[in-house]
Amino acid sequence: MYVLELGGQDDAFAAREAASAATAVDLLAPGLATARGVSDRVRHLAFTHRACDLVGTTAPDLESAEALLDAATIDRAGSVAVRAVDVRASTGTDTQRAERTLGGVLTDRGFDVDLETPDHVLYAYFSDPDGDEEGGTGEACCALGWLDAESVRDFGERQPTDRPFFQPGSMDPLEARALVNVAGARPGATVLDPMCGTGGLLLEAGLVGARAVGGDAQEKMVRGTRENLRYALDGDGHPDRAAYPEPGAWDVFRADAASLPVGEDGVDAVVFDAPYGRQSRIEGDLDPLVSGALGDANRVASRCVLVADRDWRDAATDAGWTVDGYFRRRVHRSLVRHIHVLE
Structure with a gap:
């Protein structure tokens, strides 16, 4: 399972486009969707920024995210970095604190942190429809996922x-x-x-x-x-x-x-x-x-x-x-x- 970071403000349209490069796409929370599988064409989507191998979802607070990551099975080796995203500023999450906290969980489990050129990047997405000015749909959640693919952002x-x-x-x-x-x-x-x-x-x-x-x-x-x-x-x-x-x-x-x-x-x-x-x-x-x-x-x-x-x-x-x-x-x-x- 994958979590997709959607772009723009029209999640339904972004999910429709994502379905051209992924299977079983479903909206999860404002700015986020899940997919059962992804193809290389994800790199050429306009309104999907990233596809991440889903670790799991939980409540959109740092304590729940920390507990989810601590309990997760991690079958990766090498250096890591954490990127936290408060999707559409909908949760008020302190993303720097989230990155430090989740990075601490990974270092406690023996991983080296490399913020410049890590072997693996963990994304933590915090999203809440009640805090989305566009009136987003879905459930409030935090989704953790290891970066699998990024789109080519050359449109500008x-x-x-x-x-x-x-x-x-x-x-x-x-x-x-x-x-x-x-x-x-x-x-x-x-x-x-x-x-x-x-x-x-x-x-x-x-x-x-x-x-x-x-x-x-x-x-x-x-x-x-x-x-x-x-x-x-x-x-x-x-x-x-x-x-x-x-x-x-x-x-x-x-x-x-x-x-x-x-x-x-x-x-x-x-x-x-x-x-x-x-x-x-x-x-x-x-x-x-x-x-x-x-x-x-x-x-x-x-x-x-x-x-x-x-x-x-x-x-x-x-x-x-x-x-x-x-x-x-x-x-x-x-x-x-x-x-x-x-x-």
């Missing part, structure tokens, strides 16, 4: 404005990564974005090893996306080749999203960010555009993730999809993203 270094081709409104890389993960991007998978814009979703899909295929009705966007993917996946814009799998192949074409040059069941997943009403430069009613895209997506793939500024669940059902998940994520006061996970 990769802004859309740094790409060769940029347009206002381009999606943040953190959000784009989460969406392609929910869609199932991974080595060996093919992910299609039929409204690719500047290519942000395709870029993240390619970085995690998927084959990225994109289309757009505007030739300007097709050219710009090609330039961005060439830069980010094949050229100097790749963030850290040692930290990522080999980028997937990619292709971009000009096409109507409702009539894609892709064979039936030709891709594993479709993910797209639909035009946003008044913010869109596309004239006319958006309903035929999005409904048509949903219909053709159902022809070419068995999974779709649709992002929009409104609820399209009825249109998705009419297009033959089953709504497997639905999330509302506030971007700012005037924009809420509606995320539809369709099967």
